[in-house]
Structure formats: C-alpha cells, structure tokens
Amino acid sequence: MRASLIQLEVSDPGSPDERRAHAAELVRARAGDDLVVLPELWTTGAWAYDAWQAGAETVDGPAAVDSPTVRAMSTAAGSAGVWLHAGTVVERADDGSLYNTALLFDRTGALRRTYRKIHRYGFDTGEAVWMAAGRDVVTLTTEFGDLGLATCYDLRFPELFRALVEVGTQILVIPSAWPATRREQWRILCRARAVEEQAVVLACCSAGTHADMHQAGGSLIVDPWGAVLAEAGHDEEVLTADIDMDAVTTLRRELPVLQDRILGIPAPEGGIAPLRRV
Numbered sequence: 001m002r003a004s005l006i007q008l009e010v011s012d013p014g015s016p017d018e019r020r021a022h023a024a025e026l027v028r029a030r031a032g033d034d035l036v037v038l039p040e041l042w043t044t045g046a047w048a049y050d051a052w053q054a055g056a057e058t059v060d061g062p063a064a065v066d067s068p069t070v071r072a073m074s075t076a077a078g079s080a081g082v083w084l085h086a087g088t089v090v091e092r093a094d095d096g097s098l099y100n101t102a103l104l105f106d107r108t109g110a111l112r113r114t115y116r117k118i119h120r121y122g123f124d125t126g127e128a129v130w131m132a133a134g135r136d137v138v139t140l141t142t143e144f145g146d147l148g149l150a151t152c153y154d155l156r157f158p159e160l161f162r163a164l165v166e167v168g169t170q171i172l173v174i175p176s177a178w179p180a181t182r183r184e185q186w187r188i189l190c191r192a193r194a195v196e197e198q199a200v201v202l203a204c205c206s207a208g209t210h211a212d213m214h215q216a217g218g219s220l221i222v223d224p225w226g227a228v229l230a231e232a233g234h235d236e237e238v239l240t241a242d243i244d245m246d247a248v249t250t251l252r253r254e255l256p257v258l259q260d261r262i263l264g265i266p267a268p269e270g271g272i273a274p275l276r277r278v
C-alpha cells in the first residue's frame, strides 16, 4: 500500500479558496498512490477561531453539493484515482452547531465517511467552546486495509483507538494541527498508538504559522512495530511510504497481545455513555 501525507502549510495570510486550489493540485499529483491524507482544519486554519463561522460548510445531505471543500476534494480524488482522507473542515450541522469533521473519499470521488472529532481541544477556549463533540467511532474497509479515523487531540485518548481496533482497524488515520511546542509528545503518542494497537499510523500535521500558532509539521508514517517509516520536517512537504500491510496480520499473530486485553473492567459510577459505532 502506498500512502502519502500532504503536510500543507497553513499560514497567515491565506484564504480557504487559495488553500483548496493548492491542496487539490497536490492531491492530483498523487495519482498512483492508494491513500492520500491532508491535515486538520486546513481551509480555515485550526487556530483561527474567528474564521470558523464564515468558513463552515454543510457536508452531509443534499446541501453538501454547496460545500466547496467536498466539491474540490471529490474532484481531486476522482481525477487522481486515489482514496483521499481530506483532513477536516468546520462542518455546520442542521441545527447550526459546528463540528470538526473529517472527510473520506474513495477513488471515484464519492464521499464514503465523515468523522466528527470526539475530543475537543482547548479547555475553555477554541474548539472546546465553539464546536460540538462527535459521538461516533468511524471505520471503513478498503481493498488495502481497514481504516479507523481519529483527529489530533483524540491521539491523547487511547480508549478511542482500542474501540477502533476492536472492530478490525489496521490503519489509524490522524489529521492534525499539533502545536510545535509539543512536537516530541506528538511523536511519542503516534508511536505509542502504533505499538499498543499493532496498527499502521498515518499522522498528517499542518506546517506554518497562523493566528500566532506555530504548527509542528513532523507528519509521521509509523509501522505496527512502532518504527518510523517516514517523517516530515517543519515545512510544507509530501511524505510518501510503501507500507507492507501483511506486517499487521503477522505481528498480531506472532505477538498476540490484543487477545490478552481484559474486557469488562467496570466503568466508574456515573461514567460517560458508551460511544456508538458506525
């Protein structure tokens, strides 16, 4: 399986239209790949909260034809003939709430899955204040492996990744806009998720600076042993690797740690409702 992570620069100044045109050109150039991945909130900027309302898009139902990112990315995926995880956009839902939503297209350009980020970053600012939280764990089977979706801050919550693996995920796809000051944590967490879930990790971060936030870059392709197959620098870059998907099956058979997990550890009293799977 050949995967490419397009580590886009998302810097001031820059408009969503310019970024979409640039991203579409880079995706079109990836014909021959199996899967291409873009970062988190790259149209508006993940840290430019004041741009989110104006940049919000409807991504589901008939009104989705008016979404400029769905249109541009669907066309780019179809013309390159690749599966495209187009990172995330600010989604405006029917009730007006905003979500940080990932878009996954197949090789014909059909939108096959959306994933609303479950864990919102920011504590009492940003996404934690302005966006609603997703509740659904999202996976998809492709001809090269089973994909499980997560976004940026989700990386800190291993229970989401365990839930993804329990339904067969082999490839964890994680678009991000991680801050440069915590780049080492990003690296450790991406490798940890690969090791604990015995899965391939495709973690695509943005580069550049907007709204005073320096983003880490450092996108990573990690194999199920936790070995880094490819790692990006600080600037815009396309990172490509050929990945042996048999390694997931072989490792899970030869070092079958997942079968030793203890299920049914009781939830704390008053615990949160279980996540739903789609």
Ligand SMILES: O=C(O)CCC(=O)C(=O)O
Pocket: 046, 120, 121, 151, 152, 153, 154, 156, 177, 178, 179, 182
């Ligand atoms: O967890 C972190 O340190 C960063 C998370 C983040 O930047 C995000 O989810 O947008």
